[in-house]
Amino acid sequence: MTQSVRETLTARQEKAVVALITSKSLEEAAQKSGVSPKTLYRWRHEDPLFATAWHSARREALDAGVSALQSGVSEAVQVLRECLTERNPHVRIRAALGLIEHGLAAHQSFELEQRIRQLEEASGEGVPTW
Secondary structure (H helix, E strand, C coil): CCCCCCCCCCHHHHHHHHHHHHCCCHHHHHHHHCCCHHHHHHHHHHCHHHHHHHHHHHHHHHHHHHHHHHHCHHHHHHHHHHHCCCCCHHHHHHHHHHHHHHHHHHHHHHHHHHHHHHHHHHHCCCCCCC
């Protein structure tokens, strides 16, 4: 006996994906989508099509959030730079530490991304699809 393979999500599953992305808990997502928390859990862990759609939606939501953060980075850095000239030494120290800490973290992240890309190219894996 062969199983048929679904190529698309059901309407309930599509609604559940959106609910999972926009809810604070599994229970809230279950209530929004009209399915039980147990069903959502099962779909996420046992249904490859649903899991793929859910991971893709999570990635898109995360990318949108990161883009929103990135749009304010230049302004935030400028505020920190302005704080370097404050009279209060505690404010200046905190601003300086913030600039150093985040500058180093950004550099490390960039370097790590470059190394991962080189390893993927060397192994022939290419770009991940998550």
